[in-house]
Amino acid sequence: MTFDKLEIIAPILKAIEAKGYTHPTPIQEKSIPILLRKRDLLGCAQTGTGKTAAFAIPILQHIYNDATPEKGRRKIKALVVTPTRELAIQIKDNFSEYGKYTGIVNTVIFGGVKQGAQTQALNRGVDVLIATPGRLLDLIGQGYISLRDIKYFVLDEADQMLDMGFIHDIRRIIDMLPKKRQSLFFSATMPSSIVSLAGKILGNPDKVTIKPEQTTAEKVGQSLYYVSKKAKPKLLVFLLKTEDTDSTLVFTRTKHGADKVVKGLQKAGIQAEAIHGNKSQNARQLALNNFKNGSTKVLVATDIAARGIDVSELSLVVNYDLPNIPETYVHRIGRTGRASASGNAISFCDTDEKPYLKDIQKLIKQDIEVVKEHPFLLDGVDSLVAEEEKPQRQRQRGRSSKSSKPSNSSRSSNSSRTSTSSTSSTSSKSSKSGSNDWRRGNSTSRRRPQKKSE
Known part of the structure; x- marks a missing residue:
């Protein structure tokens, strides 16, 4: 399977090829067709398997295909919520790389820094917003962000969200989203708490699991x-x-x-x-x-x-x-x-x-x-x-016992003792030498x- 077989539009495919990518990873190959059909998705795959591209590419394609002339500043159409600043920055960079020929604008917001540069970017208008929960709720409260136009919502690293105590923030954010939207949950692990939360929010999602081992x-x-x-x-x-x-x-x-x-x-x-x-x-x-x-x-x-x-x-x-x-x-x-x-x-x-x-x-x-x-x-x-x-x-x-030929009980017993003795002797020699x-x-x-x- 190659990327050009996944019905990806030319501007995004051009960006993918510019990065030297030709074959999708398993999580990408399974998730992208589902997401292009605008289905909800519950995905499980460890970091390093290409999860970000699995959801970024379909979201960019949907926004590009649905684009209509807008009056005033751009409205936020896609929201990606993730637990840490570093991961938020990485996701923003990936959206920029895959969407560089689409004209789609994204920005990232997170805590721990002054908000000035972030609010300026928001005021200019963005299509895709990548955010950590605390700063997102803060800027919503200040009136810089509205979620009423969100069509695509991603909760990334959902397991870490719960481990870090973000469950109440996540529920507050989800309550502000439009009821009609495409929702995606991605997680490196899939504990029962994630399955339960996904069941309440996603309804009847498609599921993709790539076993980490x-x-x-x-x-x-x-x-x-x-x-x-x-x-x-x-x-x-x-x-x-x-x-x-x-x-x-x-x-x-x-x-x-x-x-x-x-x-x-x-x-x-x-x-x-x-x-x-x-x-x-x-x-x-x-x-x-x-x-x-x-x-x-x-x-x-x-x-x-x-x-x-x-x-x-x-x-x-x-x-x-x-x-x-x-x-x-x-x-x-x-x-x-x-x-x-x-x-x-x-x-x-x-x-x-x-x-x-x-x-x-x-x-x-x-x-x-x-x-x-x-x-x-x-x-x-x-x-x-x-x-x-x-x-x-x-x-x-x-x-060894299953593959050996049947023998009398005495011979089997002697063989067992010999095997144990040999193993013990080998172990002793190994520890000394x-x-x-x-x-x-x-x-x-x-x-x-x-x-x-x-």
Whole structure:
């Protein structure tokens, strides 16, 4: 399937081709035909799969085709609501790129900055408005924005909207929209709260789901380092100084944790910047631009602030803290390996994070390869690794038992004992040999995991 087969109009197709795109991603291929028919849509796909183009292209096409001479300033016809400033800016840029030959005007509004430039753009008139909830409601209250002419409404990253406590704001916004409109919900995950909200607002939408593990686990080389919480800073410095990477995105669970990691890296002589909700918009944008242009090699981010970070050819993602929501892990490592690229992801795991790891591996349906030789190995790691390998050995023995020929009970029992003894012996030899050869362990982590059926 190519874009020219999706009945996209010439001005937009020209812009798509100018970007070098020829084949739509799965979410685009499935969503664009539905949206061109002006159906409501509930879409689920992780970031990096092309969701923005999936809804931007049809909206631009509808506005272009429906254009009639307007008296006075342009009226807002499409509204995209998204949780973070960075993501709002990214969506605005995408609308500008895909619509550059259409004459359609868009603008973006968000909090954390003075409103002057934003209200001036609104006063000049726009067709498409991209907004964060707080600033949108603020400017509606001041009389700068009217939603009565909205024909197309998009709620992007709906799961993060709810996680960030925007549910009441979203309901207020939806109550102001015309009843007759096309509505689109896009989310990286689809918890029951999103399904419930969508059911109340969308009515009977078409649904498109692109499973996240299908687009991440196969392309991203994943490795796991067991390390104590206290030793995490040292291991991070060690890896950043020994790994050959052009750009590294490090994820922490908290804002304070992100700042602490940056201070530690800078103390070790590694240039790094943090991006999170406590930073001003200017500081966040500067840090992101520095990371994109390569002047900063390491960016430390929280999950919410990272929504909207779109860096091509990102070398490495480091899960400094494992997320307590398994879908978030898939979303994080999807920052590398975007589109058709490959990438690498490293995760740190201390004893307290073991339950998170278990949930993650259950979701992605694969065991993350453990790097057993590194200078900051967690005490008692052998028991943790053995616990990880036990289910795998049981599965292997189960498959072996099914494929073997029938034998008497005595022979089967002896075979089982021999297999267990052999595995234990091999594991013991492995833990003794090469205990200081961290490079061999690190090289092992570079191997991509074998593809598994999803």
